[in-house]
Amino acid sequence: MPSLNGGDVQQAVDAAYMKFRALDEGRNADYIPVLADADPDLFGIAVVTAEGSVHAAGDVKTEVSIQSISKVFTMAQVIQEQGLESVEKRVGVDATGARFNSIIAVEAIRTVVGAGAPEMNPLVNPGAIATTSMVLGASADEAWNKILGFHSAAAARQLGIMAEVYKSESDTNQRNQAVGALMLAYGYIKSNWQQAVDLYTRQCSIGVNARDLGVMAATLAFAGRNPVTGSQVIDASRVPGVLAVMATAGLYDDSGKWLYHTGLPAKSGVGGGIIAVSPGKFGIAVVSPPLDGAGNSVRAQRAIAAISNALGGNPFAQPAIDTPAPLVR
Ligand code: DON
Numbered sequence: 001m002p003s004l005n006g007g008d009v010q011q012a013v014d015a016a017y018m019k020f021r022a023l024d025e026g027r028n029a030d031y032i033p034v035l036a037d038a039d040p041d042l043f044g045i046a047v048v049t050a051e052g053s054v055h056a057a058g059d060v061k062t063e064v065s066i067q068s069i070s071k072v073f074t075m076a077q078v079i080q081e082q083g084l085e086s087v088e089k090r091v092g093v094d095a096t097g098a099r100f101n102s103i104i105a106v107e108a109i110r111t112v113v114g115a116g117a118p119e120m121n122p123l124v125n126p127g128a129i130a131t132t133s134m135v136l137g138a139s140a141d142e143a144w145n146k147i148l149g150f151h152s153a154a155a156a157r158q159l160g161i162m163a164e165v166y167k168s169e170s171d172t173n174q175r176n177q178a179v180g181a182l183m184l185a186y187g188y189i190k191s192n193w194q195q196a197v198d199l200y201t202r203q204c205s206i207g208v209n210a211r212d213l214g215v216m217a218a219t220l221a222f223a224g225r226n227p228v229t230g231s232q233v234i235d236a237s238r239v240p241g242v243l244a245v246m247a248t249a250g251l252y253d254d255s256g257k258w259l260y261h262t263g264l265p266a267k268s269g270v271g272g273g274i275i276a277v278s279p280g281k282f283g284i285a286v287v288s289p290p291l292d293g294a295g296n297s298v299r300a301q302r303a304i305a306a307i308s309n310a311l312g313g314n315p316f317a318q319p320a321i322d323t324p325a326p327l328v329r
Contacts, residue, residue, distance in 0.1 A: 012047075013047055013057045016302075016307050023298065026298035028290055028291070029291055032172060038271070042289060043059065044287045045210060045284075046215075046286075048227060051227065052226075065165040066207070067269030069269040070147075070151065072242060074122070075128075076239075078134045079234075080234050086134065087131060090131075091118055091122055095248045096249075100124045101176070101179070103126075115187075123267065133190065148206065155208065155213075156215045161207065163205075169205060176201070210273070214285040218283030220242060221281065243279065246265035247264075251296050258326055262276070262325075265277045270291065272291070274300035276304045282313065284308070301328065
């Protein structure tokens, strides 16, 4: 596949930045109190190409918490360590069609499909907490160091926790604790749900900027090889499974709408980041905290769709076509 022209990429990034810079839609998440304090004007775009070139606009240095985007990399880590079937058998790889923190989805699956049925996925909270519980380690700290190390390898930089986010989320994550206990009761988590919820809360508190997320997206776009460091973070054979779950469940219950308009596997986080992957072409990330009603960054959706259109990023479109960005609600 011919690599993209760097000038074209930068032009698309700059155009999207100028077009959406003044957009004033959406609201910061506030159910984790500290997220309400993020700067709503923060807006950074990073596109990373096969050569590891980073094409950026806006603020790509200020950190936000990675939140649910971490679910992709912990899923990838478990798949890397234990095989594609591990997550499929324990958690499932099917969209729930419910909100990311739904407890009803867990109950409905049990009632409709059967006890312990692996009919959810690692990108909704119940599945994510169960997936985090699968990271092998003799102690919580050993598992944590592996999780942080894996995220850092994908980002090409040593990442760390945003302590105030971890505290704020730990103080208010009673719902996730209930989910963790339920997942143990139903056999998706084998032991120590409290540790799983704490590790999940830590991974959601990892600080990342738009550049980090762009490199992480590019690691997925280029068959698991980080194009900046050249290191193989995930086996190429494991990447399509990861992208498939992103495609079906990456933008909450708006995942189908997003895919319909862009064709790009993606994942959002309530900190305001979205990553998206055009396999073999580019990885892209945008950070902008105000979210739409579904919980996805408004500017990020718009900017990613515009840049992907300009670069022919939709893998379903042969030849490339121009599609409108999804409607936000
Ligand atoms: O569990 C939570 O509520 C947050 N730590 C993550 C939220 C998030 O980004 C949801 N994404 N699917």
